[in-house]
Amino acid sequence: MVTYSHIKDAQERIRGAANITPVMTSRTLNQKVKGEVFIKCENLQRVGAFKFRGAYNAVSQLKDREKSRGVIAHSSGNHAQALALAAKIAGVKAVIVMPKWSPKVKVNATRDTYGAEVVLCENTIEARHATAQALIDKHGYTLIHPYDNDNIIAGAGTAALELLQEIKDIDTIIAPVGGGGLLSGTAIATKGFDSNIRVFAGEPKNVNDAYRSKEAGKILTNDSIVSIADGLLTNLCDRTFAIINEKVDRIITVSEQEILEAMRFYWERMKLVVEPSGAVSLAALLSGKVEPARGRTGIIISGGNIDLGSFFQLLEQKITPSS
Numbered sequence: 001m002v003t004y005s006h007i008k009d010a011q012e013r014i015r016g017a018a019n020i021t022p023v024m025t026s027r028t029l030n031q032k033v034k035g036e037v038f039i040k041c042e043n044l045q046r047v048g049a050f051k052f053r054g055a056y057n058a059v060s061q062l063k064d065r066e067k068s069r070g071v072i073a074h075s076s077g078n079h080a081q082a083l084a085l086a087a088k089i090a091g092v093k094a095v096i097v098m099p100k101w102s103p104k105v106k107v108n109a110t111r112d113t114y115g116a117e118v119v120l121c122e123n124t125i126e127a128r129h130a131t132a133q134a135l136i137d138k139h140g141y142t143l144i145h146p147y148d149n150d151n152i153i154a155g156a157g158t159a160a161l162e163l164l165q166e167i168k169d170i171d172t173i174i175a176p177v178g179g180g181g182l183l184s185g186t187a188i189a190t191k192g193f194d195s196n197i198r199v200f201a202g203e204p205k206n207v208n209d210a211y212r213s214k215e216a217g218k219i220l221t222n223d224s225i226v227s228i229a230d231g232l233l234t235n236l237c238d239r240t241f242a243i244i245n246e247k248v249d250r251i252i253t254v255s256e257q258e259i260l261e262a263m264r265f266y267w268e269r270m271k272l273v274v275e276p277s278g279a280v281s282l283a284a285l286l287s288g289k290v291e292p293a294r295g296r297t298g299i300i301i302s303g304g305n306i307d308l309g310s311f312f313q314l315l316e317q318k319i320t321p322s323s
Contacts, residue, residue: 004192043304054155077106147181157185178232180240202284
């Protein structure tokens with residue numbers, strides 16, 4: 001299992017490559033929740049998401065033979081962009097397998113801005129794995145999994161570590177959960193920094209496998225993957241489940257409407273562009289399901305890469321509070 005020391009080592013490794021992202025506050029938000037909220041803006045990270053931290057940490061530790069062959073990943077977008085940029089910096093070929101429904105803004109950035117080769121696959125988790133494995137078998141690429149990778153998790157944990165180093169006396173941290181890489185890193189960093197700090201997660205109700213898995217004590221999956229939070233439409237792995245089961249205090253599920261309302265708050269009140277997946281942690285706080293604590297809460301925005309055309313279409317649709 002990744003340790004607190006691994007995260008501190010990753011922090012040194014990525015220093016100068018990854019941004020130290022700002023922490024922002026809102027008086028309006030503080031009044032809403034009757035406490036102090038500190039928002040770690042990983043939407044302002046390189047490639048617009050926390051994923052660059054883990055990708056750079058992983059690529060920087062590849063052996064020369066692995067670098068010469070190239071790297072591969074399967075991702076709906078943010079890990080794709082992050083690995084593409086990290087590989088570009090290192091002079092390593094990157095191939096990214098992306099589902100056909102991936103937001104165009106993320107596909108275009110991965111291919112055109114960061115120079116990776118993009119291979120599109122069918123819109124299932126099984127198709128992602130099968131397509132990537134076929135390319136690995138043929139070309140010998142090294143798989144950099146978006147969350148089932150110790151170096152990825154350690155890099156992801158540096159966001160929470162930075163937040164805790166900057167803001168004193170935080171008693172609760174909330175991060176989104178999909179595959180669990182960010183949440184795992186956040187939990188290890190937080191509990192290593194101070195074991196008394198609570199670690200919560202936000203998860204869409206429509207894809208609540210992490211919530212159900214923690215309740216059941218074993219990994220469960222979703223029958224369907226339909227949510228506006230496109231970056232969270234994946235399942236836990238053994239590695240992330242073990243960490244989450246041990247170190248995460250609670251997973252809070254939120255509706256699609258609550259996610260949209262959190263996005264709207266960021267846009268209208270804080271002038272922050274946040275993608276649906278990135279807004280889930282704030283949605284969890286605003287849901288009223290977070291038990292009162294001493295009053296200082298850290299929120300991690302995971303990313304801000306959004307297809308504006310698709311988002312405006314969503315706003316035009318009528319989404320009921322129960323959806």
